[in-house]
Amino acid sequence: MSVRSIPHARTKGRGGSAAVYALAAAAAFLLLPFGRPGRPFLTLDPAFRPWNIDAPWLWLLPVLALVAAAAALAPLPTLRRGNVLTFAGAGAFLVGAVWLVTTRTPFGMGALLSLCLLVVVVGYGLSLSGRVRADPFVASSILFTGLLVLLLVVYPLVTVLQAAVVVNGKFTLAKFVATLQTNRFILIENPFTPRSEGALVRYFALAGLVLAFAWTLWRRQPALRVVLITLGGGLAGLVVGLMLFARGAVPSSLTLAVIAATVATLLGLGFALLGQRTRFRFVKASLGAFSVLPIITPPFILAFSMIFLLGRRGLLTFDILGISSNWIFGIPGVALAQILAFTPIAYLVIQGSVAALDAALEEASTTLGASKWHTFRTVTWPLLRPGLANAFLLTVIESFADFGNPLILGGDRNYLATEVFSAFAARFDQAEAAVYGVVLLFVVLLVFYAQARWLGRSSFVTVTGKPSRRAFTRLPGGLEAVLLVGFAVWAAVVVALYASIIYGSFVQLWGVNGTLTLKHWRDLTNAGVPVFLYTMRIAAISAVPAALLGFLIAYLVVRQEFWGRRLLEFGSMLSFATPGTVMGIAYILAFNTGPWLLTSSAVIIVLSFVFRNMPVAIRGGVAGFAQVDRSLEEASTMLGSSSFRTLRTVLVPLLVIPIVSGLIFAFVRAMTAISQVIFVVSPGNQLTTVLLLGWVEQGQTGRAAAMGTLLIVSMLVVILLLNLLTRRRGGITGEVVA
């Protein structure tokens, strides 16, 4: 072999590309308008040319950019070059950002472009100076993702908080307190009923107190625990009392969450056990199919079809049973809709921990002389408990955040999620909407926190090494029969609901005129299909950055070490945890005026989809990276590859499946989302789900059913295509692990 033909100076050119970025930033500043007068993005308004802007210090931006370019080209030691690039780039960035924020001018193309390029310059600086131990690509990516999460997740939420406590530029809790005192928020003493709800609630609290105290005496608890448990019992009694007798958004949402989460968790557990231990293969297969439904269905579609089936003129209630009642409009109806929608979610979560159960553990218990019941109580149940708690808390969160079902079936009650929207869209009170948003966000984050704290420590799923593949003991015959009947009923209801949507799109007017017709489908082609196609386009456009950004963040969080890594992870997941209505009001409040003016455009819809669905791609990416041995990247690095090249030539090809899944899930979620986008749609930027919800509210049920059918069927096709793709390419991820 010949010796030494690889040039040693592989570091050449790094300064050069930093100079190109810095010069491009200066050029963008000079050639494009820095601000814009109104909503349109692509203007060349001469008023916002730099020389027409009355702020001489703004010229520091191109000057500092040129300093950075000069430093990049000058023969400086790497360290000093890095420092100059960092400070000159950051300085120029700040000059531009400060001008935008202080003058509250909407950003122009020049500002957008030059600020982005300056971020890259700072990335080079941080990398060369060693402040971030990574190459310029990674350093810039960290900055970019951090800034994006800050601007599009954290900043809107801060704006909501601010809107709730700042009125006319002054900090005040008056609006907050006033909102919390309205009957809509919570009403204990109802003046229209003869009984005293306040007294009843007090009795419940007292009963809880007494019962808990008695329990502590019976179990001989130490003094401190006696006090704590007694107080806890009192609080529980109070809450139950409020749930039963008080009205308003807080008790309604709470009652709903408790009912929906409890039933969905129990059904999920039953179905998970059934799926693992039944003799009937058909049941196992159909369980898998049912778990896909909530992904492809907008959350409120079931509520809508429940009206067809169970409403005043419902097929089941009126035509068969002869009842005409409004019982589904209120907590029972919403709870039923949520149970139908969330049981598959609970099933998927619990199925994970059921699958992790080791048959040998139960066999060991049996050989040690335990009865079936004793085994269940001492072995199976403790191992399942974390999974159940997880499913329960997740469905609680989903229930609180659910917007569509309460909107359609809520009746005369108020709910936290819908109040955010009614305050904003019906009462035109942004501050009140913000207060409801803050309360809802607080409740949901509290539950998330409880979930992380409580379940973070007590998950048994990973404890056992290899799950054994032995057959499980069958369920006791009686239990299996009950579960089978339960599943059959559940499946029949779900099938009936979906069928009634399809059928409903072909009848004149449901419940009144049952003649078959294609009228609604004809209407749909005029009124619905253009919106549907537009939504497809927006969803597709937003899916690409959502998937790529999610993959990039997963890469940074899993594979890189840097200051703020945890914060980036938390910030990007925050957009997932936040209820859609809260994010919606946050986007409206944050991007309606000022430097980040974006409302009434397709851009804000795309951005809200991107940041709402990105966490799904992050999760997929994180799971994917866990399957790829780190040494592959290290090998690539040792062979001279930059991290961007490694990402492109090694990681992306190996992780095609998670990336494509992220892409498709982002697309489907965008197509079926309602709660966030209902705030940001505008005339000319109408979306399928919002239009559909409007039709339901106007009573245009046939047309709505046709649209729902179109949506569900097309999403089903998309998911099936994904399944086909992952199954065919599935082998590749398997080989990577080896």
Added chain:
Amino acid sequence: MPAPAPVRLEGVTKKFGQDVVAVDRLDLAITPGSLVTLLGPSGCGKTTTLRMIAGLEPVSGGSILIDDQDVTRLAANHRDVTMVFQSYALFPHMSVFDNVAYGLRIAKVSGAELARRVKDALATVGMVGLEKRSPAALSGGQQQRVALARSLVLEPRVLLFDEPLSNLDAKLRRRVRQEIRDLQQRLGITSVYVTHDQEEALAISDTIVVMQGGRIQQQGSPHELYTQPANRFVADFIGSANFLPGEYDGSSVRVGPYRFAYEQAFPKGAATVMVRPEAVRLASADGTDAPGGGEAGFLPGSVKSVSYLGITSELLLDTPLGELASSVSGEGRSRFLRGDAVQITFHTAGVYLLPEGGEAGL
């Protein structure tokens, strides 16, 4: 001016968090063209040291020089150093050819030059004709060779090996390690090799650096380390050893009732006597074949257990000074049974004195 060295570590330190010191002020200079092995138990800092040389792990203190150029802050992909990984780390989605060509393409080598160099590298490791295969279709040994070719083709300044044989079965391991050694000597590539297997280290190295607790315990040729261990840790880690309390009077060593001549320089007084198991000689206590040189005497003992290993037997002996392991080869390996009384003497070639306690470093 120190002698030229392709790799020089000066006071290199690695801390994880505030308290955990993985590598502690390490100084090391590597001779051009030699193969240096970092040897030690897991957690001794050997892999961390290798990864710091590679640039995969940031250095907490000190500096690393490659060809007298300070690379401490240079990114791994600019160091002109390549590495063979324990898992081989072949890119599963690329053919053998593309794997080997990967680094060349990054260095902007293309066309006929690229094809020629890939072919040369594969020829060097005896893998011609398998260019189109996917790594998954190769055996472990073949994968290892491709990984080696992929590193060699760049003609790096230093070649690093991170436990490259630990995924191979015992027989293949011997063969591949010999191939690596032959290739390294033929090409004269300066190499740093990490392993926890002392036999592998003895077989392959020009120099062995024994590490423990993030520090170098001893550094030298395999023979030096085996025959003159600097301390008890090295003695125990390289081969196996018995340690007995003894006393040195300037010309002979006394161990219990047993006294034998010892000629190497050592301070008088109490000492720890290291005895290799194969240097333990046994005679039946009935006196039929008592050792010659009556004055030396012997250490009395009895056989506690016998493990028959084929070519040798390992006997565990009970003595007044504690347990003693002995390795008996030849006919004697089946002569003694459990419970037999024996007279124990030592081959002086397998005896080495350490300061009392034997824990002192260099």
